[in-house]
Amino acid sequence: MRFGRVSKAVGAAAVTMLVLSGCTAAPGPVTTSASTSGAVSGGTAVVAETNAFNSFNPNTGTGSADINSKIAYATHTGFNYIDDKLNIVKNEKFGKYEKISDNPLTIRYTINDGVKWSDGAPVDANDLMLAWAAQSGYYNDATMDKEGNVLAGNHYFEFGGDTAGLAMTELPEIGDNGRSLTLKYTKPFADWEVVFGSPVDVPAHAVAQKAGLKDAAALSSLLKTVPKGNPDEPVTPNADLRKVAEYWNTGFDTKTMPTDTSVFLSNGPYIVTGIVPDQSLTLSRNTDYKWGPAASLDSIMVRFIADASAQVAALKNQEADIIAPQPAADSAVQLKAMAGQGVSFNQFDQLSYDHLDLNFTGVFADQNVREAFLKTVPRQDLVNKIIQKLDAGAKPLESQVFLPAQPKYADSIKNNGSAAFVDVDIEGAKRLLNGATPTVRIMYSKANSNRADAFTLIKDSAAKAGFNVVDGGLGADWNTHLGDGSYDAAIFGWNSPGVGVSQIPQLFRSGSVSNYNKFSNADADKLMDQLIVTDDMGKQADLLIQLDKIIWSSDYGLPLFQPPGVVAYSSAVTGIKPMAGQTGVWWNYWQWARK
Structure with missing residues (x-):
């Protein structure tokens, strides 16, 4: 979920x-x-x-x-889940959600009586209220630098996804004796049905008690009284909300x-x-x-x-x-x-792919160095030696936002800029480096043989242009280092739930917690703002084609293979x-x- x-x-x-999502069917019971x-x-x-x-x-x-x-x-459970056909399946034994209005878009979520946490406490609107607070960014008003450090204002919840959709909601209303939560959007939101389908992973009553509040109802009362964040005039920090957010951010890590x-x-x-x-x-x-x-x-x-x-x-x-x-050929x-x-x-x-991402800080802050490095990546060789043994028809992936099975993949790759990196161009890379010999540390999971092989192939090719590539392979906890600045490039994979478009700004929007390499482009942000309020799939595809081109032109990194x-x-x-x-x-x- x-x-x-x-x-x-x-x-x-x-x-x-x-x-x-071109194959989401009508919800079923x-x-x-x-x-x-x-x-x-x-x-x-x-x-x-x-x-x-x-x-x-x-x-x-x-x-x-x-x-x-x-x-x-x-x-945990919730209002719906996604099945193997990528259908949204409602779970009405847990509760129901109803569209009350299209203009403004208004959704009421109601949890059934008898639903409870394993300590006997009820699962109710207070849990939904906390989930909304964390996932909406409603109280955040921080200004950050390119590295994600807060320069001014408040940044409370470290939500790993994109907050833009729920950020378009007003302060929710609790009703039905504390069993329902009503969200009213100020704009249409394409993914409203899935973005809040299973929101209750974290118990509000436990977070409240750890933050020094009486109970979950007291936490909801706090959330109702703290003003909405305002980046132009940051709100005075709230100590109680800070304690709530800090526990939500780290208290469940173990x-x-x-x-x-x-x-x-x-x-x-x-x-x-x-x-x-x-x-x-x-x-x-x-x-x-x-x-x-x-x-x-x-x-x-x-x-x-x-x-x-x-x-x-x-x-x-x-x-x-x-x-x-993730299979290697021998397995x-x-x-x-x-x-x-x-x-x-x-x-x-x-619905997944492996990719190479370059940080927009450190050695790769210079776009010429990013472009030079990408010119050395032997993508066809990677596919030949790693994936074609598993899938004889495999080809290098040519899009940052589409997979080959999607109807608009072929349209996007015609003019998105991927053609510039089809073949290895060592001489072109040398011209861009102009005699420099940058050191690049690449992080990946050493336990993943495909990515270990990809690292070796990339290292050997980049060395021909003058790059000194350092092995930054790590053990089981490698993923906890994503975005921490300890490396210059990373080889890893993305996996999609198969529905919705909100995942795109999760990866590419400026300041997103999951935007690990700190990519930031104002034009890309504007396109993503349009994307999440567009429910016409044809128009969504057009916006994604434009976004794909911007990402490639920024020398963001390279999709490798599926x-x-x-x-x-x-x-x-x-x-x-x-x-x-x-x-x-x-x-x-x-x-x-x-x-």
């Missing part, structure tokens, strides 16, 4: 929001039927994940890793099992009952849960295995039941050989269905069952 945010990288952290033939209720399944868990709040810039989002998805139960409260089918740091996490059934799809398994063990080959070995040795790694061959021998194997097109998705699972489990979007194989975890 992760919609309005980026989570860092496929096989590294979940993220991208690059795809216009939630279904709770689970299993496939031969399955029984109960038991445990083991699923392998690439990255290690580190936060119970997946909404922050540091917490928005794919694994954190998946654990939140299994331990790699160990907390002794404080309020840190890991659940309102979903499962609750976290154990963590072995960097090794595993255990989910156990929330026996009180009855406001959404009923889970079949008693528990799910998540093992953190970064290496794709090690995941394959775990499946083969019956140490894992389900794996969905894909092994999985195909195992297919039919107690293992099911699926390879499919997923790796295939892979899911493999033991015949001992049923209900596993691949999904191309961000939630991946987890999208229907409640249907997982053991024979």
